[in-house]
Amino acid sequence: MFLWLKLLVSFFVPYSEKMLANNNMNKERIDWEKLSPREIKAEFAKINRKFVERYELIDDSDQFYSYLAKPIRTSIRINTLKIDPGCVLRRLKDKIDKEIPWFEFGFFVKDKEIGKTIEHKLGLIFLQEAASMIPPVVLDPKPGSKVLDIAAAPGAKTTQIAQLMQNDGCIIANDVKVDRVNILISNLQKCGVLIAKVTLKDGRFFGRFENKFDYVLIDAPCSNVGMIRKNFKYLKIWSMRDVKALSRLQKELLLAGYKSLRPGGTLVYSTCTLDPLENEEVVNFLLEKTNAELEEIDIKVKSRRPFTKFEGKEYFKEIKKCLRIHPQDNDTEGFFIAKIVKNY
Numbered sequence: 001m002f003l004w005l006k007l008l009v010s011f012f013v014p015y016s017e018k019m020l021a022n023n024n025m026n027k028e029r030i031d032w033e034k035l036s037p038r039e040i041k042a043e044f045a046k047i048n049r050k051f052v053e054r055y056e057l058i059d060d061s062d063q064f065y066s067y068l069a070k071p072i073r074t075s076i077r078i079n080t081l082k083i084d085p086g087c088v089l090r091r092l093k094d095k096i097d098k099e100i101p102w103f104e105f106g107f108f109v110k111d112k113e114i115g116k117t118i119e120h121k122l123g124l125i126f127l128q129e130a131a132s133m134i135p136p137v138v139l140d141p142k143p144g145s146k147v148l149d150i151a152a153a154p155g156a157k158t159t160q161i162a163q164l165m166q167n168d169g170c171i172i173a174n175d176v177k178v179d180r181v182n183i184l185i186s187n188l189q190k191c192g193v194l195i196a197k198v199t200l201k202d203g204r205f206f207g208r209f210e211n212k213f214d215y216v217l218i219d220a221p222c223s224n225v226g227m228i229r230k231n232f233k234y235l236k237i238w239s240m241r242d243v244k245a246l247s248r249l250q251k252e253l254l255l256a257g258y259k260s261l262r263p264g265g266t267l268v269y270s271t272c273t274l275d276p277l278e279n280e281e282v283v284n285f286l287l288e289k290t291n292a293e294l295e296e297i298d299i300k301v302k303s304r305r306p307f308t309k310f311e312g313k314e315y316f317k318e319i320k321k322c323l324r325i326h327p328q329d330n331d332t333e334g335f336f337i338a339k340i341v342k343n344y
């Protein structure tokens with residue numbers, strides 16, 4: 001009887017909401033700052049033992065655990081489509097902390113409530129995690145070009161891409177989830193993006209548009225380990241089964257995105273997670289199946305060597321050109337970024 005009741009409740013209460021509730025409970029109960037890295041690891045194991053076992057193979061350092069438990073720094077991007085950066089900096093001077101080294105209009109802020117300011121409501125600034133500004137910087141789309149953003153919602157990177165293109169050209173901003181597409185549309189409007197056409201498709205659909213786009217961004221759905229600092233729900237819901245399923249989807253999205261890229265064009269593949277199966281393995285798959293080549297990424301960000309072998313599998317040496325960023329490297333979310341070019 002009790003089991004039936006539990007099943008009934010779990011049917012009506014969305015999974016993510018329950019996770020959020022648990023997440024808040026846990027954050028309140030544990031004073032993470034007082035714990036040593038090994039104690040944090042032990043607490044993480046209580047929440048999700050399989051996660052800790054897996055990450056012993058990826059990053060088992062003290063720093064990794066202490067940064068995963070540390071709240072993420074708030075950061076903004078000034079939206080130059082709507083305002084002169086000097087004007088925003090003057091208006092928000094008491095709230096700004098320091099510049100983000102890898103994007104000239106990105107700033108860490110002292111005020112966690114910056115989302116409530118009029119500047120944010122008007123779309124003069126966009127709340128965006130600092131590491132999430134890297135993929136558009138690496139893509140470096142030129143004004144007047146054709147861009148495909150295959151998994152675009154809620155639009156942090158699409159709006160940044162439009163900013164880099166100075167609202168000149170065309171962006172196909174796609175996502176598969178209707179509720180997220182609605183947020184994407186609202187963010188594009190708020191930020192004054194005039195060059196985006198929004199589509200609601202499975203990203204794999206775009207494989208049929210061969211050689212069409214100058215730039216393609218695949219900011220792939222992933223297991224979100226890099227975002228644990230933002231929300232502990234990602235630690236709770238993490239599973240190896242999801243990692244494997246996501247890895248398959250990511251390979252298919254990458255292949256479709258690569259097909260749609262014109263020869264001479266640039267594709268950026270990124271995730272905010274750290275499992276090699278969702279990163280190096282996916283890029284390695286593309287190198288095996290196509291004539292894709294990786295390019296060196298030259299930006300002011302601290303990163304570490306990508307895996308060139310994992311669980312007995314060897315990857316192409318070229319994989320070293322990718323950026324693998326762990327939370328402790330720059331005090332940000334974790335990220336993985338690959339810059340891929342298609343030859344003529």
Ligand SMILES: C[S@@+](CC[C@H](N)C(=O)[O-])C[C@H]1O[C@@H](n2cnc3c(N)ncnc32)[C@H](O)[C@@H]1O
Nearest residue numbers: 151152153154155156157176177202203219221
């Ligand atoms: C990491 S989020 C994208 C974040 C976004 N690029 C930004 O910067 O705001 C991954 C997105 O992939 C979308 N997604 C999941 N499966 C997809 C698929 N098969 N095709 C296209 N998008 C998909 C999810 O709905 C989610 O919005």
